[in-house]
Amino acid sequence: MKFIDIIRSAIANSFRSKLRTGLTVIAIFIGAFTLTITSGIGTGVTSYINSQVSAIGAADVLTVSKADDAAATTDDGPAPYDPEKATAISLGNGSRPGSTIQALTADDLDTIKATSGILGVDPAVQVTPDYIESDGGGKFELTVNAAATLTTADLAAGAQLDNESSTDQILLPTTYLDTLGFSTPESAINQTVTIGVTDVAGTQQRVPATVVGVQNETILGAGAGLNQPLTDRLHAVELSGTPAGAPQSYATATARFDLNATDAEITAIKADLADQGYASQTVADQIGSFETVINVIIGVLNAFAVIALIAAGFGIINTLLMSVQERTREIGLMKAMGMNGGRVYALFSTEAVFIGFLGSALGALVAVGVGSLVSNILATTVFENLPGLQVVQFAPSSIAIIIGVVMLIAFLAGTLPARAAARQNPIDALRYE
Amino acid sequence: MTVPVLSAQNIGKSYGNGANRFDALKGVSVDIRAGESVAIVGKSGSGKSTLMHLLALLDNPDTGALLVEGTDAKKLKGTEVNRLRNQDFGFVFQQFFLTANASVLDNVVLPLKIAGIGPKERKARGMKALEQLELADKAKNKAMNLSGGQKQRAVIARALVNNPKVIFADEPTGNLDTATGAVVEDILFALNKDKGITLIIVTHDIDLAARCDRQIFIRDGIEDATRSPEAIQKPAGAHS
Numbered sequence: 131m132k133f134i135d136i137i138r139s140a141i142a143n144s145f146r147s148k149l150r151t152g153l154t155v156i157a158i159f160i161g162a163f164t165l166t167i168t169s170g171i172g173t174g175v176t177s178y179i180n181s182q183v184s185a186i187g188a189a190d191v192l193t194v195s196k197a198d199d200a201a202a203t204t205d206d207g208p209a210p211y212d213p214e215k216a217t218a219i220s221l222g223n224g225s226r227p228g229s230t231i232q233a234l235t236a237d238d239l240d241t242i243k244a245t246s247g248i249l250g251v252d253p254a255v256q257v258t259p260d261y262i263e264s265d266g267g268g269k270f271e272l273t274v275n276a277a278a279t280l281t282t283a284d285l286a287a288g289a290q291l292d293n294e295s296s297t298d299q300i301l302l303p304t305t306y307l308d309t310l311g312f313s314t315p316e317s318a319i320n321q322t323v324t325i326g327v328t329d330v331a332g333t334q335q336r337v338p339a340t341v342v343g344v345q346n347e348t349i350l351g352a353g354a355g356l357n358q359p360l361t362d363r364l365h366a367v368e369l370s371g372t373p374a375g376a377p378q379s380y381a382t383a384t385a386r387f388d389l390n391a392t393d394a395e396i397t398a399i400k401a402d403l404a405d406q407g408y409a410s411q412t413v414a415d416q417i418g419s420f421e422t423v424i425n426v427i428i429g430v431l432n433a434f435a436v437i438a439l440i441a442a443g444f445g446i447i448n449t450l451l452m453s454v455q456e457r458t459r460e461i462g463l464m465k466a467m468g469m470n471g472g473r474v475y476a477l478f479s480t481e482a483v484f485i486g487f488l489g490s491a492l493g494a495l496v497a498v499g500v501g502s503l504v505s506n507i508l509a510t511t512v513f514e515n516l517p518g519l520q521v522v523q524f525a526p527s528s529i530a531i532i533i534g535v536v537m538l539i540a541f542l543a544g545t546l547p548a549r550a551a552a553r554q555n556p557i558d559a560l561r562y563e
Numbered sequence: 564m565t566v567p568v569l570s571a572q573n574i575g576k577s578y579g580n581g582a583n584r585f586d587a588l589k590g591v592s593v594d595i596r597a598g599e600s601v602a603i604v605g606k607s608g609s610g611k612s613t614l615m616h617l618l619a620l621l622d623n624p625d626t627g628a629l630l631v632e633g634t635d636a637k638k639l640k641g642t643e644v645n646r647l648r649n650q651d652f653g654f655v656f657q658q659f660f661l662t663a664n665a666s667v668l669d670n671v672v673l674p675l676k677i678a679g680i681g682p683k684e685r686k687a688r689g690m691k692a693l694e695q696l697e698l699a700d701k702a703k704n705k706a707m708n709l710s711g712g713q714k715q716r717a718v719i720a721r722a723l724v725n726n727p728k729v730i731f732a733d734e735p736t737g738n739l740d741t742a743t744g745a746v747v748e749d750i751l752f753a754l755n756k757d758k759g760i761t762l763i764i765v766t767h768d769i770d771l772a773a774r775c776d777r778q779i780f781i782r783d784g785i786e787d788a789t790r791s792p793e794a795i796q797k798p799a800g801a802h803s
Contacts, residue, residue: 459658467648468649469645560660
């Protein structure tokens with residue numbers, strides 16, 4: 131029997147008992163549908179995160195902070211006072227309220243800089259401007275996105291921040307446009323805005339800045355981005371009037387290393403810093419921990435889908451065993467007419483694979499349809515504030531893998547009945563009533 | 564003297580083990596020559612069907628040897644046995660064994676499909692076989708919609724489609740009324756006469772057996788030598 135005839139016969143045979151095949155297909159359909167949806171959510175969320183922090187601009191940067199003081203346990207009582215130790219400092223927005231870490235001092239910065247592999251270190255300065263104002267449009271509160279210089283923004287118009295530039299640049303989020311009186315993102319580019327900031331003496335000063343770009347709002351910190359010169363200038367204004375000799379302290383610092391450093395080298399630098407009492411993370415580490423959480427959730431959902439598919443596998447076994455039973459005589463006849471056991475086996479396992487294909491292809495197809503529809507609806511309702519989030523996205527490769535895996539499960543489920551069919555003795559089969 | 568197409572030499576076959584052991588065949592020797600028609604006659608359970616299964620290579624004898632054109636069947640490879648059954652043998656069964664939902668043509672070309680012949684040639688040869696049995700107009704009908712006689716003619720067309728050397732018929736008229744049975748008998752004997760196809764008919768119908776060139780009587784697993792061809796005219800039980 132030719133291969134093509136085996137496939138044709140297997141397909142025809144699976145349609146012979148439509149209800150039975152249909153029910154098995156539904157079981158597989160449910161599993162494949164779930165698997166496709168969960169993998170779609172995985173793809174959608176991951177691709178959203180990636181676009182949010184897209185093309186991590188600063189792959190050569192470590193965020194360094196003081197490691198937790200291991201000695202300070204509750205049992206030991208308070209640690210002895212160390213005048214050299216810097217005061218505790220709040221991590222600022224985003225951290226647990228009231229939580230503090232040891233601040234980095236100028237000495238710490240020197241130590242970090244001296245670590246082999248570190249090319250340079252900058253303290254992370256956090257500026258807190260009072261307001262932003264554009265040409266007489268009134269004063270509005272300004273939130274600064276401290277991570278802006280570490281990432282590449284998802285731009286609606288204009289250009290990225292340039293830290294090497296001598297001009298003071300600001301990157302506005304789309305939500306600021308209306309308030310500041312810009313009708314379109316394009317109209318805001320190259321306009322000058324004024325930032326108000328208060329110095330130590332309590333005097334408010336005005337600093338002009340040029341809008342270089344407008345960015346879509348991101349989940350990793352809303353607010354305006356400032357380039358390094360502007361941050362430095364605002365910081366200088368904030369500190370003007372500070373008594374000489376007052377120690378400076380910083381929550382974190384950004385250390386630069388060679389852009390071409392290998393993973394092993396980066397790990398070595400981090401280990402080196404850890405030995406000296408500093409915790410360090412690359413941008414990839416920070417995003418990685420975020421993605422790990424999402425991957426675990428997707429993994430759990432996938433596990434449920436796989437359980438559904440295993441149950442469907444038993445459905446296939448049952449369907450085909452009944453089919454073998456029903457067609458005992460036919461199998462006997464084919465064997466009497468010179469069909470060998472291998473071909474009979476192929477015929478039944480092809481039928482199993484076809485049922486698997488039917489269920490998984492339908493499941494994947496419907497999942498793509500339903501997923502896209504739901505995703506579009508959610509994008510305009512629940513996730514309206516997260517522009518660009520398509521919560522369910524489908525990668526053709528992962529759909530192909532799902533269909534392939536389901537067909538493999540179907541094949542494995544089909545081996546048992548197919549063996550039973552292939553082993554039948556033609557005479558017993560023909561005598562069977 | 565030519566080599567017999569099939570030659571059974573003192574073959575025996577038993578089923579089951581221990582106390583359940585049943586000797587279906589206890590040593591039967593038969594030579595079947597090309598072109599003859601042979602009836603294997605016996606009552607239910609006499610072992611006549613077992614003998615046919617062994618001759619048709621559907622089963623292996625426990626004792627004795629079966630020669631196919633002089634070659635011991637035990638020495639034939641599995642693929643060779645399959646080829647023989649597919650191309651040299653045709654089967655006609657009492658219960659027809661037609662796939663009910665498939666078309667008559669699909670049923671008839673099954674041996675060609677198994678042999679791996681392309682769809683075009685399959686159709687041409689299938690239609691030719693159906694025309695021979697005057698069933699061409701039913702080719703597209705489903706097998707379950709045929710009458711008993713039509714079904715058996717379809718089965719004969721299926722047995723014939725590969726141009727076999729030997730046709731094995733197991734009670735070919737058992738499920739048919741007398742008139743239809745007679746038609747089927749005529750077809751089988753016509754094939755034997757006109758095409759020289761060797762015919763091996765298993766039956767308990769004395770009249771059908773009488774039409775064959777030769778009769779082999781099987782009783783309790785051995786050949787019943789007391790029944791000569793003449794005795795068929797006056798069966799042993801007729802006088803008592």
